[in-house]
């Protein structure tokens with residue numbers, strides 16, 4: 241109840257206070273000023289982004305007897321006051337989610353011809369309009385076809401794709417976007433100040449990021465998480481499981497500096513704090529993504545390549561979180577990334593000795609010391625696995641469909657379905673593909689590691705995977721990766737081909 245009241249208290253009472261939808265605000269204001277207001281608006285967008293607030297603002301602007309500057313409601317006249325307190329007789333609000341709108345729309349068709357009781361306009365706001373029944377839609381459509389001069393409709397929906405085209409095409413449509421973190425923070429700071437809440441910036445920032453662009457949820461959280469007029473980051477973190485932004489930055493810098501020990505320490509710190517590691521990975525990948533877009537814009541190819549690697553490794557880590565020891569997946573990711581940089585540098589050094597070494601891959605691909613030792617910390621996850629089998633081409637072929645079945649990353653799984661085991665040489669496994677697209681997909685570091693880990697579960701030993709295109713010479717991994725530029729471009733194409741965004 242209380243949450244609702246704080247949100248209601250800070251509902252925008254004029255256009256200036258409508259947060260974050262500047263493009264829509266401008267068009268609505270111009271329509272009001274010029275007197276060309278549409279009789280049917282459709283406000284579409286995610287929850288909590290201001291659709292209903294904007295609808296009520298329009299209702300006030302259409303009835304206010306003392307408009308400011310030709311568009312802004314005065315909030316002092318009778319009509320403004322009645323709308324603000326929810327008692328205005330010529331504003332009819334229908335919540336289609338609660339009763340699917342049948343009675344209201346029937347009622348509406350009967351009453352719409354009557355002039356407004358007191359004001360010059362009658363306004364209908366239909367919330368969650370996509371929930372209406374087919375009959376209600378048909379009735380509404382007839383009304384929208386020829387609305388009387390005094391009638392205005394504002395339809396609001398979070399799921400515009402569920403609306404019949406016939407309805408959409410009769411409305412002027414506005415897409416409400418998620419509100420930016422910056423705009424959310426500004427609004428929350430304002431409210432905290434007005435309410436006398438001592439709010440830490442980091443707490444407001446964490447809430448703004450958590451709500452994914454919804455102001456209503458953000459205000460609700462500020463109210464819920466404030467105790468004794470104080471809003472502290474620690475409290476927000478404990479309840480929402482969000483991460484300390486400075487830890488994201490620290491981890492990023494340590495990874496770039498290849499500081500394994502410091503990076504692992506951060507993982508342990510997170511774990512000790514009781515942070516939700518899944519949420520942390522989600523935030524960290526988003527953080528890396530934003531840095532990647534910046535590095536692409538500044539044409540920093542080297543950094544972009546490093547970021548692509550990191551994103552892949554952490555995305556794959558998030559799929560391994562449920563293995564009993566949650567921090568293990570993150571530790572492995574950190575080691576893998578620091579190791580990957582070692583490898584890159586050793587290639588760039590072009591020292592013939594180093595370049596011809598099989599691979600300096602770290603933990604994940606090293607031969608397992610003994611299957612018992614590997615299993616012990618992780619027995620729950622492993623106990624269902626069958627007995628380990630010797631790795632041969634035959635045994636691999638026989639188990640190949642099951643190996644593919646256990647892959648969790650959809651893109652990797654899809655590519656693997658196009659591959660066949662070609663050769664097994666000691667602990668090196670060669671998989672053949674018809675096209676370079678699929679073989680390159682496998683060799684992306686996060687993908688390769690995931691495949692190698694699944695194979696390790698089957699055969700109990702560390703396995704190195706090499707993907708190749710059919711009828712081409714076998715090439716060791718290190719040589720294939722010799723051209724970092726090409727590698728980055730391919731990866732960038734893959735990423736921008738639609739996987740990430």
Ligand SMILES: [Zn+2]
Nearest residue numbers: 304314317320
């Ligand atoms: Zn007024």
